[in-house]
Amino acid sequence: MTTGPVLGCIADDLTGATDLGLTLSRGGLRVVQVTGVPEAGDLPGDADVIVVALKSRTVPAAEAVEMSLRAADMLLGAGARQLFFKYCSTFDSTDAGNIGPVAEALLGRLGAAIAVATPAFPTNGRTVFQGHLFVGRQLLSDSPMRDHPLTPMRDPNLVAVLGRQTRLPVGLIAFDAVERGREAIGEALARLAADGTRLAIVDALTDRHLVELGAAVAEAPLVTGGSGLAIGLPDAYRARGWVGPRAEARAAAIPPGRSAILAGSCSTATQKQVAAAERAGLATFRISPAEIAAGRQDAAQVLAWAGEQNSDRPVLVYSTAPPDDVTGAQASLGRERAAALVEETFAEIARGLVGRQGVTRLVVAGGETSGAVVTALGVKALEIGPEIDPGVPWTFSLSDPRMALALKSGNFGTDDFFLKAWDALP
Known part of the structure; x- marks a missing residue:
């Protein structure tokens, strides 16, 4: 097992951070969430996962990148093996950012060849098929998200959306590879990387798809997505001996009020x-x-x-x-x-x-x-x-x-x- 966190997470808003923390906690990992970029002495020493909650979803892209890179440096300095850039399961972002610019900057900081990108969260009705995001039975563009006051989502094609936000080539790992499981996902990811693709939207319709995806990317320097992507990571870490047995949830004593x-x-x-x-x-x-x-x-x-x-x-x-x-x-x-x-x-x-x-x-x-x-x-x-x-x-x-x-x-x-x-x- 490692000392310090095995996973360092950078979430673009506070509710998204707790959503991700819950998924990882349900997987038996001890998760601590901090608000804003922490000072070195503020990081807990006994957590498997540290989630840094930023307020970067709707700020100017340059500001979001700067905050995210500072968080990344702090998490890497604490010993994190892997970074997770977490955004909303409805891919909330305008064509000016911020998902693409932050993902691009993190790839550059880590020197990583490629990272996956999937907001899928089937439990809450968010699925990705042929690169298109669905909310329940509706395409994202037909859902109430089309009228979001800050990040209206009018295009469900995530390859196209992400491609407008970044200078990096964006590709797709489609349903047929995901359905075949972790080895096929890994092979598809390697082919895309060899062709120069740097970000890969990944189809996912069920939790099983996300478990297979997590197993396929557990050793990647960077993953990006919604909280559903975290479903397969805890067991993948255990299989590698990076974390111990499932941690029991600890009850908290809340003062009456x-x-x-x-x-x-x-x-x-x-x-x-x-x-x-x-x-x-x-x-x-x-x-x-x-x-x-x-x-x-x-x-x-x-x-x-x-x-x-x-x-x-x-x-x-x-x-x-x-x-x-x-x-x-x-x-x-x-x-x-x-x-x-x-x-x-x-x-x-x-x-x-x-x-x-x-x-x-x-x-x-x-x-x-x-x-x-x-x-x-x-x-x-x-x-x-x-x-x-x-x-x-x-x-x-x-x-x-x-x-x-x-x-x-x-x-x-x-x-x-x-x-x-x-x-x-x-």
Whole structure:
């Protein structure tokens, strides 16, 4: 077995980091997640996996590359054998970046010939066939992701999408090779590398495909993809003697306190979750960028309202809205200002809920919102806890403030997620 982490992960947002951490934790590895690029002395010494959660999905590509390379250097310095660049299972990225530029930079830093790229996550309905990404039965371009406010996805052909983002040649390992298993995948990867291909989209329709893919690339310097790609890695590492027997999950002692939900995602899934919570009678407060910009809403108003609610049930504060409302706010305020107003308000609300109102259990929906909240709270490291829904675990802070956090990708979770999350806590 190795000393230090066998795998170092660089995730482009916070909810994606916890999604990946959950997959690896379910594989029996001890996973610690850190927020932002850590200092050398901040890395845990007894983890099999360190996941660095960045806020790099929608920043300028050059900034995303710089952050990712700093994280890579830190992880390699800690002894990681392999790097994993993790992005969303819906390949959220514009033609200007950031998946291609970051993958290209990491390949260059490692001196690697080729890396795979697959966002497939069949458990959550994300599959790749002939290089095209499906969400359930729909092509990505026909799904609600086509209207994402920050990264609208109008092209399901991942070879083409990635090819527009990078100067490197992009190829495909198609279904027929993947279906034959790890040896065929390895042979296909070697052929592509020999032809000069540097990034390879990989088809995957089932978890078995991902297990075979993981076994085929366990010794590659770099892998890139969604959390599904991690399904096969833990057993592949054990087969090589790099990690020990499956680690038992450790229970965390969370101080007693109030519960709250902050929902910034405008995804269809989160809209349904907000509606289910309202039908169930949770106390709710909707904020909007237009109201904040006009001075009619602020964090103090929300906190005063929250303090008046029944402390035995979670309160829900949300900016979740249908696409037309989001488009209208962006048109009047500008996309960046509208997003910043909401994120800054959620950050201030989170500080007040935790610091002054005794909240120790917090669900946050949306990658950008999660990043703003965790940064505001000063949470530096998290340990992965029990699963709530596929891709969404509870996590436990490893320093003050001691609390449980469920950081949910906007697209994930069943309709009753906000109601049932609390039952998964130890």
